[in-house]
Amino acid sequence: MGDEVVESREWYLAGYSTEGVPTSDHLKLRTVSLSLADDSIPDNHLAVETLLLSVDPYLRGRITGTSEGLFISQYQLNQVITVFAVVRVIRSKDSKYSEGDILLNPNAPVAEYSIVPSSQITRKIDTSNGISLSDYLGSLGVPGFAAWVGIEVLADPKPGSNVFISAASGAVGINAGQLAKIRGCRVIGSTGSDDKVKLIKEEFGYDDGFNYNKESDFDAALSKYFPDGIDVYFDNVGGEMLEAVLNHVNKHARIPLCGMISQYNKVWTEREGVRNLLNMVGKQVRMEGFMLESYWHRFGDFAKDMEKYLQEGKVKSKNKINIGIEGFLESLNSLFSSSNIGKVVVQVKA
Amino acid sequence: MGDEVVESREWYLAGYSTEGVPTSDHLKLRTVSLSLADDSIPDNHLAVETLLLSVDPYLRGRITGTSEGLFISQYQLNQVITVFAVVRVIRSKDSKYSEGDILLNPNAPVAEYSIVPSSQITRKIDTSNGISLSDYLGSLGVPGFAAWVGIEVLADPKPGSNVFISAASGAVGINAGQLAKIRGCRVIGSTGSDDKVKLIKEEFGYDDGFNYNKESDFDAALSKYFPDGIDVYFDNVGGEMLEAVLNHVNKHARIPLCGMISQYNKVWTEREGVRNLLNMVGKQVRMEGFMLESYWHRFGDFAKDMEKYLQEGKVKSKNKINIGIEGFLESLNSLFSSSNIGKVVVQVKA
Known part of the structure; x- marks a missing residue:
């Protein structure tokens, strides 16, 4: 050479x-x-x-x-x-x-x-x-680490907590849902097609899910899937879905903001306004945006967990x-x- | 009798x-x-x-x-x-x-x-x-305790942090501003008249302030008063001001949501939507609503601090x-x- x-x-x-x-x-x-x-x-x-x-x-x-x-x-x-x-x-x-x-x-x-x-x-x-x-770019990479930070570090849900994950069949969502299941939570996902709803339930252990393209009223959908309210919302989409979630949050709900894929391709003044942030006061909600740059010191902990989960089949990629x-x-x-x-x-x- | x-x-x-x-x-x-x-x-x-x-x-x-x-x-x-x-x-x-x-x-x-x-x-x-x-209903009561929880417990600012307080001359704002000053922060307030701007600066130690009724562009006002960005926003008003703040937040900014007085007299679908929550992701902002019901176990700590501050003249009511x-x-x-x-x-x- x-x-x-x-x-x-x-x-x-x-x-x-x-x-x-x-x-x-x-x-x-x-x-x-x-x-x-x-x-x-x-x-x-x-x-x-x-x-x-x-x-x-x-x-x-x-x-x-x-x-x-x-x-x-x-x-x-x-x-x-x-x-x-x-x-x-x-x-x-x-x-x-x-x-x-x-x-x-x-x-x-x-x-x-x-x-x-x-x-x-x-x-x-x-x-x-x-x-x-x-997998080093997926479950062990950026999306897996993002899922781990959001669920393990920021949401820190108790067993039995009601967890909602948007973009549930995306790279982050698949990992976040499985990590929440490992924690013993009830996990519901939203995604963009019936096939993907089937997939998250059958392959990735989600308790249930819905196709947001078929729901004209997100509020009604969340009422149906969360009769006991939402304890954790892992937000990958922002906008209209985030607003709907804020009408269903339980006291002390946590909302890690991983990204807002519905909003990336718009200038900010054209984005969907969230009108019900007042609910965060009464329900004492913590909403927190995160970027992986602040969590690299935890990457070793994450990788150790995730490699084990992958090898044991507890997380499927x-x-x-x-x-x-x-x-x-x-x-x-x-x-x-x-x-x-x-x-x-x-x-x-x- | x-x-x-x-x-x-x-x-x-x-x-x-x-x-x-x-x-x-x-x-x-x-x-x-x-x-x-x-x-x-x-x-x-x-x-x-x-x-x-x-x-x-x-x-x-x-x-x-x-x-x-x-x-x-x-x-x-x-x-x-x-x-x-x-x-x-x-x-x-x-x-x-x-x-x-x-x-x-x-x-x-x-x-x-x-x-x-x-x-x-x-x-x-x-x-x-x-x-x-x-004072037992003011600095030592609901508004003083709310100010203390927001500043001391949730925002926890470092000396030199840039702190913004809305409704700054209200019962909560006056106490929050003074508590942030005691912490060594630079504190700016917004309030509804020139007289009240004068008051918060001359009587309550705010570093500066502005009359929101005179600012047609909150973004421009915040650019002027926060050339180094906002580290803490103690939100008492919600709506348009909260949206403007999210265009000026520093990395890891904290936003305790104490109340949203601009929003109370509207049904939620008529409230002002906040369109730039995506900024919370990139800037890794934590926004947290709170109600005093969750903090009564800290009331004794608060009352001890605040009585001392009042007696020493560090907080004026x-x-x-x-x-x-x-x-x-x-x-x-x-x-x-x-x-x-x-x-x-x-x-x-x-």
């Missing part, structure tokens, strides 16, 4: 997108030449090939070009975008890593090949423990693997449609 | 009021005859005359006839209404209390005279400690004493106008 130059396809930011779903006006694919020759790789850097890319809703917040909402750092115009990824080492200039090692990079270029500082790597994956590589880096934009947009189930991963190389 | 019968004026609920300020259609004054004769008073009861009645915004929530918003127990039609009050014993059938004792009754009939179970009494007032009786039980309704409605400053008390008897 001495003076090897590779053609590497990569996705870059062509323009910010404040409203609607991102299109090929905003994210574009290009091909660059990259030298993987030994003298092209600085000390403490790695040349890697990308195996799997994590596709998550929060990425939408990185291409708005505005400083509100998720308040996360914006991708730079004309630069390659970055995501969580599983990568394999081609050449290493760090003695901790060797050719063939499979690593997690939370800040990996969405590219077929890249040269990255080894300090970015957060984990070397043991491929002998029976856990699939895509569901990963939708889309083949080919060229489909990254389509995969991202699938998160905002009702079609998505579980964790969306783009497989760049097997 | 052997067989004395008194004429006692009292306010009773004539009809529920879901919208707008309550009127004489909803709360009415009547005169009843009450025997204070020895054999009219059951064991473990007290005959008392009312000295001071506490007038608080939450009372609005007790005459809506609906189970939402503050979710507090509703007054019963045709029955005398009840509030916090300072009363004086006329005749006692409980050996713990004697004629002339001055007591706090959190559930006192809004009446000139009443016979109440002694178990209702929460405190016998020591009149020799230099604290005025009305401001009580508006309206003379005569006949003015109770007018006093209640004054809370919902811009005219009110400090704690509103109705003096029934000197």
Whole structure:
């Protein structure tokens, strides 16, 4: 591989997108030449090939070009975008890593090949423990950790608590529901199709669920599914559903705000206003937004729990693997449609 | 006083009021005859005359006839209404209390005279400690305790934190601002007139303040007064101001929701929707509603702090004493106008 130059396809930011779903006006694919020759790789850097890319809703917040909402750092115009990824080492200039090692990079270029500082790597994956590589981006990755922080750290529900999870068949929802069941809660989910309702009940242990597209009146639906009120609402959607929930909360209910997928593609003045926050006073509700950046010190606790649950079959994973880096934009947009189930991963190389 | 019968004026609920300020259609004054004769008073009861009645915004929530918003127990039609009050014993059938004792009754009939179970009494007032009786309903009563729970328990601000308090010249706001100053915070208040802005700065130690009636754009006002963002928002008003605050919150900001006086006189579907709750995710904001019922176990800690602050002059009180039980309704409605400053008390008897 001495003076090897590779053609590497990569996705870059062509323009910010404040409203609607991102299109090929905003994210574009290009091909660059990259030298993987030994003298092209600085000390403490790695040349890697990308195996799997994590596709998550929060990425939408990185291409708005505005400083509100998720308040996360914006991708730079004309630069390659970055995501969580599983990568394999081609050449290493760090003695901790060797050719063939499979690593997690939370800040990996969405590219077929890249040269990255080894300090970015957060984990070397043991491929002998029976856990699939895509699970490191799903139940053991961003969505699983988000589910764990929301349920274990913020909601901390008692056995028997009534737990409601929106976007229940999404990557976060599937994990959150299963973690709440492990806690002994009664868990109800909302999701976007009858098939997905069936799935969360039959495969992921939800006690019940409903298709929000079929409910013209969320209030009535929640009355039906929560005759004893809601103790925990794990909010992945915001907007109208959050408002409806606030009419059904029990005293001291907790609402971890993980994300608001119904609201990401709108400028804030066009978002749905929540009119009944006064209920939070009388019911003494705690609502708390969270981002994983504040919880990395708990990642070890999470990973230990979750690996055990996966190995014991107490948590089942569901990963939708889309083949080919060229489909990254389509995969991202699938998160905002009702079609998505579980964790969306783009497989760049097997 | 052997067989004395008194004429006692009292306010009773004539009809529920879901919208707008309550009127004489909803709360009415009547005169009843009450025997204070020895054999009219059951064991473990007290005959008392009312000295001071506490007038608080939450009372609005007790005459809506609906189970939402503050979710507090509703007054019963045709029955005398009840509030916090300072009363004086006329005749006692409980050996713990004697004629002339001055007591706090959190559930006192809004009446000139009443016979109440002694178990209702929460405190016998020591009149020799230099604290005025009305302060027991103000800085040492419901509003002072609410301020203390919001600042000390829920917000728990660090020295130098940027604290914003709405309804800053109201009974709760005055105490909350002073408690935040004692903590070493920078404290800004919003209130409804230039005079009240002057008052909170000159008398109550606020660093600055603004008249919300003069600000057409709350966002711009908050940009001006919080160039470094808001760490704590003690919310007494809800609605439009809460939405504006969410555009200025710092990471990990805390928002104790004490009440939402701008929203009490509206049915919930007519209330102002808050459209930017998504900011709570990115900024990891904790918003928490509270009611004093959950914090009575801390009342002793509060009272110890607050008595000391009052005696040392670190907290100044401001009580508006309206003379005569006949003015109770007018006093209640004054809370919902811009005219009110400090704690509103109705003096029934000197």
